[in-house]
Amino acid sequence: MDVRAHWRGRDRYTVFDTSYGDGTRARALQEAWRTDPQQPARLHIVALANDLLPGFHRVPQIDPRLTLTLLAGPLETALAQLSAQPDYVRLDGVQGAGFARSLARIAAAGAQLEAEDLDAEQRAALQAQGFVFNGETNQAVFASRKPRLPVPPVPERRAIVVGAGLAGAAACASLCARGWQVTLVERHPEPAMEASGNLAGIFMPLLSRDDNIPTRLTRAAYLYALRAWRQLGGIGAAIEGQACGVLQLARDARHAEVSRSIAQEAHYPPEFARWLERPEAEALLGLPAPSGGWLFPQGGWARPGSVCQVMLDACGGRLVRRFGVGSITLEREREEWLVRGEDGQVVARAPTVVLANGAGARSLAQSRELPLSALRGQVTHLASDSVPALPLVLCREAYLTPAAGGITCAGATYDLDGDPQLRASSHLENIERLRGLVSDPAAAEGAPLAGRVGFRCVAPDRLPLVGHLPDFAAAGATERLRDVPRHPGLHALLGYASRGLIWAPLAAELLAAQLEGEPLPLEMALVDALDPARFVLRARRSPRGPQSAE
Incomplete structure (x- = not known):
């Protein structure tokens, strides 16, 4: 089936592939698109991929006219959650026939389908949903009479x-x-x-036992941000900051037990998240970590500005x-x-x-x-010699960054008032939390206090x-x-x-x-x-x- 003949004359074209594999097929398709003088203005590739954390993964491309979205999960689940209208569908290694209805729900009118192999049940299910096969081949055209969602018009781009x-x-x-x-x-x-004017913002994922909506959103956003920042020049280069890792200490023994359960059930890749028991956490940190903690090796801090x-x-x-x-x-x-x-x-x-x-x-x-609402947040800036030196960002109820330019940042408060001025009471609150983080009741004793107030939109x-x-x-x-x-x-x-x-x-x-x-x-x-x-x-x-x- 000639995809190039099908996409000519279109402003945009979407391909859905049930097997991304090592990306060879997607790269070949992108190359065919680049070299076709009658290419559509935009090409979108959506594919199922193994060995990724659950959910959708948008992968930034050098050419902004291309998008690549990888879906990690079962085919039927992915189709049920996908907002796209594929013009071309490639089925490779699919199991069962339950996917046919979900595929027909999103397929564009006249979409082409090509399969590596289909059994009789799968073929019959696709035919029942409006896919018309070309004889005995595994090629078909979607010709359902059911109303299709209208293709959004090309916007006026201002x-x-x-x-x-x-x-x-x-x-x-x-x-x-x-x-x-x-x-x-x-x-x-x-x-x-x-x-966005703070000296340091922390980047790290969020974990939960039930993998709830905030957790899934933050995971997707974190992974996308890491990819996008690399394309913009990278943390520590074009972007001021350090991809030094983040250690999130457990609050207490109960929290540590829940974290162990998450680690055992989720099987996170070690580059994404690792649970560290007390000896390993303390060896990494050089400070007490009584209940252990989560290490996020790709996390760190960046100056938002x-x-x-x-x-x-x-x-x-x-x-x-x-x-x-x-x-x-x-x-x-x-x-x-x-x-x-x-x-x-x-x-x-x-x-x-x-x-x-x-x-x-x-x-x-x-x-x-x-x-x-606007929630007040006061950050305390401390001379780096007034607190223990850190190899990475340390956090629990509060955070403490490694030194940069002779300053370490501690905070931030959550206040329900609109006072834009620095307050001694907020500095003291940040220092008390800092002392709990580093297990040192004398940390920052007598240190000159500076900082900044910002308001979070919540x-x-x-x-x-x-x-x-x-x-x-x-x-x-x-x-x-x-x-x-x-x-x-x-x-x-x-x-x-x-x-x-x-x-x-x-x-x-x-x-x-x-x-x-x-x-x-x-x-x-x-x-x-x-x-x-x-x-x-x-x-x-x-x-x-x-x-x-x-």
Whole structure:
């Protein structure tokens, strides 16, 4: 079957393969695409892959017109969670026939299918779902009369991104890589001047015994961020920081027992996570670790501002910066959004707007009903000679970074007030936690105290808001996410809490994929869990309406 003849004349083309193997087939397909003068503008490859952590894995490509998404899990489970419309399907080594219905649910009209081998039951199941075979061959065309989801139109690639922190910078990078013209609007004179302005942010995964939604999201985001940062030049090179590893100490003996169970059941690859008993943890750390801890060898710390900078630099000439505009308002005029500054003048206009301004979204009429809160976080900066030298990031209820530039960072507090000033009481709280981490009641005694205050944007469920912004006023008695009315062209990247460093790249990739009609880089269960419209449904179920995180 000639894939190239099938894809010619299309703007985008999606291939689904049930066996990625060593990647040979995917690379050959990419090479055929590159050398075809009648290639589609964009090629998306989605494939099942072994030897990966469970879930979806978006693998960044040098050519932004290509996407590669690897799915780790059973075929039927992956198909049920996949948001894509394959134009070509290759079946290799599939078992049973239960996959046929799920495949037919997502296959594009006229999709081609090719199989290595099919038994009679599999062939009959595919035929029952609308696949028409070419004689006795294992080649077929999807000709179901069931209604297909409409193919999203090619968007007008002009957008405004509001907010130049991690969320906004990642949004600019993902959109500009896809050929969008982006105007970045920021109320401050420079990027990363609020929560993204800390000296150090920690990157590490999250573990849980039930592999719940926050765990799965954070794992996917962490792995994607590691790949994306390597492509941008790497931690410790283009990005200021250290991929030195993170040791998360167990809180107590009970927590250690739960962690051992997770380690035994999950069988994590050692490069992702290793449980260390007390002797091994103490030998690595050089300090007491009474109950052991989790080692994340690929984790570490990075200065968020430097991450913002490399992402913005990657945008090149497609990015226009409008900084120092102060407070803004949004208004819709015909098919465009207008951003007005404090003086009422139009700062930018475009069909698409992405709100990536954290708790600042609460000041805009279109997003003020989102239940977002700003949690105060004070970080303490200490001279490196006032605390034990660390070979890696150490954390438990708080964190302590290795020294960089003679400074180590300890923190951060979680306060329910809006005080932007440094407080002695918050420094003392950070130092008490630091002393518990290093098992030294005299650590940082008499040390000069400095630091920084930032405000995390947090939703009630502690998950980010990624996607098309709901229109609360028009929602009525809506009961399903897909039926929630949305503000046309208005989208959100908000609520990153303490995990903006790793959530930002994947969240931006998800939103860009939604805007472009690409295969999504996350399971639909996670996509729905991040949908900003989830709060519309919760408000309908609660007589008190949206609830604040405070």
